[in-house]
Amino acid sequence: MFVVLGLPEGMLGVAWPSMVSTFGLQLGQMGTLLLAATTGFLITSFNAGRLIGRVGIVYLIIASCAVRGLGLLGMASAPEWPLLVAAAFVFGVGSGAIDAGMNTYFAINLSPRLMNWLHASFGLGATLGPILMTTLLSLGVLWRWGYVIVGIVQIAVAFVIFARAGAWQLRAAGEDEAERTRKAERKRLSATLLRPIVWVNIALFFFYAGTEVTAGNWSYTLFTEGRGIPVAVAGFWAGFYWGSFTIGRFVFGIVADQIKVVNAIRLMCIIAIGSAALIWWNPVDWVSFGGLAVLGFVMAPIFPLLVSATPTRLGVADANNAIGFQVAAASLGIAVLPGFAGILADQMHLEIIGPYLVTASIIMTLLHEIAIRGKSD
Secondary structure: OHHHHHHHHHHHHHHHHHHHHHHOOOHHHHHHHHHHHHHHHHHHHHOHHHHHHHHOHHHHHHHHHHHHHHHHHHHHHOOOHHHHHHHHHHHHHHHHHHHHHHHHHHHHHOOHHHHHHHHHHHHHHHHHHHHHHHHHHHOOOOOHHHHHHHHHHHHHHHHHHHHOHHHOOOOOOOOOHHHHHHHOOOOOHHHHHOOHHHHHHHHHHHHHHHHHHHHHHHHHHHHHHHOOOOHHHHHHHHHHHHHHHHHHHHHHHHHHHHOOHHHHHHHHHHHHHHHHHHHHHOOOHHHHHHHHHHHHHHHOOHHHHHHHHHHHHHOHHHHHHHHHHHHHHHHHHHHHHHHHHHHHHHHOOHHHHHHHHHHHHHHHHHHHHHHHHOOOO
16 A cells, blocks of 8 residues: 555656646646645545544545545546646545555554554655656656556555455554553544644654655756756666665664664754755765765654654544644645745756755754654643
8 A cells, every 4th residue: 555655756756847848837836736635635634533433444545545546547637737736636635544544553553663664665656656657758658657557556456455354453552452442532633733742743744744755856857957967867866765765664664663763863854954965065966866865765764753653742642633633744745845846946946956955854853853852741
């Protein structure tokens, strides 16, 4: 599920210049597409706890996979820009329930090690996405076929889950079921949102995810159109960013249960600032390539570690709501920050991407420091 969840995330950055040509767009209009997908994502991720409680996780995921697959096929076949945006909204509706539901399940029932490996699977998909799209474009195949392929695979996943429906049960890990149910009794959404520390974490997820996807989506365009790097080379490094990202999550999956979460996230944030600075500096192409690869590696464990720490930081009773809010905030960051980067690139130059990544990484780091020093009221 998470491999397929990640495929379109990596594909968009490579497909975007072709989409711009197909529909006669400006670079900054990526933000419109991402915002449509995010709106759909927010609707289901924000309400993931309610949806799981009403229909159960298995039926929610089967339906979400089917809806997401239809959204992808709609993006592939859209004859006009408004219909592409509408299909992206449908795609987002399916994505939100899958992402928030699985994150909630892993955070409450499983270990940080497995949470990292879950997100490593997303990174694997995001790595394969640019490779798939670059291969198709290099062969002279339209970008639309990349979305056709992934849409068909997504619908196939729904059938596989349906065939294995009996295995999809929410189980307590290491506790009596009644005791876990008592601890995890849901609070009202408003009660969770009244806690200031929840809002700090929401902002942290917003800037983390926006920074991660800005680097992934704009590196290809920066390299090809801003720096004149050949398509094949730029496509390789855009894919390698997500490959490094995936390797990072597998590596941290091995050691996650033995490390102190706060120190690990702090170190990764500091290295992220330095890596983004290398992309900005770029005395030669290899420096920015290296900075991009390191950035992917150090960004990798931050999201799963933050999600795994949520029940501990905020309490199990608030975790269902808070994780949904955080995943929703991450999706909003994915829409807003890369889109704003595109607007700046249109108004100024593509080289603005480097300092933009540095600034976003610094804000992310500061928010993490505030979050760990804030009182868990």
